[in-house]
Amino acid sequence: MTLRHTVDAVVLDIEGTTSATGFVVDVLYPYARSRFAALLSERSGDPEVARAVAQVREAIGEPGADAVRVEKALNAWLDEDRKATPLKTLQGVIWSEGFARGDLVSHFYDDVVPELRTWHSSGVRLHVYSSGSVAAQRAWFTNSPEGDLTSLLSGFYDTENAGPKQEAESYRRISGSTGIEPAKLLFLSDRPGELDAARAAGWHAVGIRRPGEPYFEQGVGDHAAAGTFDEITVSRSTS
Numbered sequence: 001m002t003l004r005h006t007v008d009a010v011v012l013d014i015e016g017t018t019s020a021t022g023f024v025v026d027v028l029y030p031y032a033r034s035r036f037a038a039l040l041s042e043r044s045g046d047p048e049v050a051r052a053v054a055q056v057r058e059a060i061g062e063p064g065a066d067a068v069r070v071e072k073a074l075n076a077w078l079d080e081d082r083k084a085t086p087l088k089t090l091q092g093v094i095w096s097e098g099f100a101r102g103d104l105v106s107h108f109y110d111d112v113v114p115e116l117r118t119w120h121s122s123g124v125r126l127h128v129y130s131s132g133s134v135a136a137q138r139a140w141f142t143n144s145p146e147g148d149l150t151s152l153l154s155g156f157y158d159t160e161n162a163g164p165k166q167e168a169e170s171y172r173r174i175s176g177s178t179g180i181e182p183a184k185l186l187f188l189s190d191r192p193g194e195l196d197a198a199r200a201a202g203w204h205a206v207g208i209r210r211p212g213e214p215y216f217e218q219g220v221g222d223h224a225a226a227g228t229f230d231e232i233t234v235s236r237s238t239s
């Protein structure tokens, strides 16, 4: 079945939607895990690192936590795939450097990039909204197996600049930032709580259900669902 949406922009979740959770967990997480200790000891003076470390200490309720304790908290969050903003900031620092160095190449499901190109060429704007930091998102789309895809994208949103993905207010913030009214925005995600929040903000929302992904069995509640991007036809609204 084809789902049809007439909108000005599509906003993309990454993990579970454009790309495999398994790749993130099996390739990116170990890459970050093995580099947290060095980042915390050698770069604690970098403003971005210092801010994230302060946020970790606050989240665990230990204002005096040393680097070993902070690393332990980060690894525990990694184990449970917790979408904690300071974890995502520090991962983003490590990953963006790993992508730039050529250690990492991102992953996209086969159906994704052709549809992104089709939607973009029909005048539909494409944005990303992921728990991964903006730095990580940029590196992800820059270093894809099909080369640099960032020319397809008009904006990047994460939990730092937009807010939590399961809160409607975050989607209102993105709508305000893009200048696109809610009814002309379509969000694609694998997580029902995120789809609920987007819909509550007046957006169109489609659940992406891919076999093997963590939310596949649970489903996407009462949201329209697609198994692949080519089941979705997106046209640019004329008004």
Ligand SMILES: CSCCC(=O)C(=O)COP(=O)(O)O
Pocket (backbone or CB within 6 Å): 013, 014, 015, 016, 024, 028, 083, 091, 129, 130, 131, 132, 133, 136, 137, 140, 165
């Ligand atoms: C390029 S970001 C890497 C994936 C990641 O760490 C993440 O948390 C993605 O979560 P999403 O909100 O896209 O499901």
Ligand SMILES: [Mg+2]
Pocket (backbone or CB within 6 Å): 013, 014, 015, 016, 017, 189, 190, 191
């Ligand atoms: Mg996701």
